[in-house]
Amino acid sequence: MFETMLGALVEAHIRFVLVGGVAATVHGSARFTNDLDICYDAAPDNVERLVVLLTQWKAYLRGVEPGLPFILDARTFRTTPLLTLTSIMGALDLLDQVPGVGDYRAAVAKSELVQIGAVEFRALTLEALIASKQAVRRKKDIEHLIELEAILALRREDR
Template structure:
């Protein structure tokens, strides 16, 4: 059975929160949560890399029958060691694409990003999201064309809120 190509971001976040996973939403989903008129197909998170937190995240991944998005179609299951690494995991879950980033492309992990995050509340749930200034900085530094488009939207949001 194939996995959804579009993430159910609300359901993924709910699964992570209800399991006690410590994480920060980054990437396109962070832009959406800040109110940018854009769309994303996956949920990018940076998770705290402690043994207990990785165990909680692994439980969520297992419950969602998670595998790597593999162009060759192989059935590769993520491991705790993968989640304790330094790279980005491109995963497919029963709720759509979820990409745990152990570290951002600039090397910053959860502990370095916590001071650059904000807590947003929605329907009684608190979600930690990369703050707007840091999100702009990160998106701008990737030099990817799609990120450049989002940067202009995020800058407009920031200027509106000043």
């Protein structure tokens, strides 16, 4: 599912950085996540492509009763810094800022090129993921920090 979603984002030429649980998995985390988290470039051309793709995916606000009015357009992106959506492709969270990292440009600067299957894209570095989890400070993020910091320590030992 995630590889298909990431592939569609790349194919649609959407500028994004993978953040969150799937990015942690890319770095070796064993934790399961059920949504795809991305930080997107808020430039109008990129948002326009995101709107087209998410419309094709029949994206809708997650946790909201189906059938309620929801307009997915550029204005929605301008006024909503975090969109939590469900779609026929799966659940996804779209952020214009990553806590502890910054906006899309900062996320790109703290990312690296990775690959899942045949799909190549940018994902936050392990260090940036740790900074993000530390900034958010939710219980589940604090618990996840233990594993991520252990992975980082093992990598440093291997060097």
